Amino acid sequence: MPTITTSTRDQRLLIIDDDEMFCHVLSRALTRRGYQVSVAHDADQALTLAASEMPTMATLDLKLEQSSGLKLLPGLLAASPKCRVVVLTGYSSIATAVEAIKLGAVNYLCKPADADDVLNAFERQEGDPDAEVAENPPSVNRITWEHIQKVLQEHDGNISATARALGMHRRTLQRKLQKRPVRR
Numbered sequence: 001m002p003t004i005t006t007s008t009r010d011q012r013l014l015i016i017d018d019d020e021m022f023c024h025v026l027s028r029a030l031t032r033r034g035y036q037v038s039v040a041h042d043a044d045q046a047l048t049l050a051a052s053e054m055p056t057m058a059t060l061d062l063k064l065e066q067s068s069g070l071k072l073l074p075g076l077l078a079a080s081p082k083c084r085v086v087v088l089t090g091y092s093s094i095a096t097a098v099e100a101i102k103l104g105a106v107n108y109l110c111k112p113a114d115a116d117d118v119l120n121a122f123e124r125q126e127g128d129p130d131a132e133v134a135e136n137p138p139s140v141n142r143i144t145w146e147h148i149q150k151v152l153q154e155h156d157g158n159i160s161a162t163a164r165a166l167g168m169h170r171r172t173l174q175r176k177l178q179k180r181p182v183r184r
Helices: 020-032 043-053 069-079 094-102 115-123 140-154 159-166 170-178
Strands: 012-016 036-040 057-061 084-089 107-110
Touching: 012 020, 012 043, 012 069, 020 036, 020 115, 036 043, 043 057, 043 069, 057 069, 069 084, 069 094, 084 094, 084 115, 094 107, 094 140, 107 115, 140 159, 140 170, 159 170
Parallel strands: 012 036, 012 057, 057 084, 084 107
Antiparallel strands: none
């Protein structure tokens, strides 16, 4: 375990995720590394903690049970302006990654991610020009998933409006959205 430095002790980290087990595991790992960790399971709790504790870092789940992490992000940064936010998600898409960065996140990670991944995401200040470029184009299923996410973002998360724009039944779209995204 690394030695706790004074700067680490002063770091307040807020974990915002509705998965209680994930929060527990990540919180323990970061606390062991010397961070002061708070946990919020919904948007209201997150905004309250951000305003009262003024975290210097936060992890934000993209898909909270009652809301979107993207909708919470501006309020979180308004409540704690010096907070650096890393968005975590099991439902990654190009559209949500772009929007998260535009809204002020410093990085975007796909789950599963551990404490080291999270801390590395906070440390990275610049892009990596040597990042691996895929050999093969994405599958049709992945392109479909990306397109649905893009149209959903364009309609502010409104499933009915998105279904109309895509020319599909709302329930069909809901079923597609409940599935995990296709990896490639």
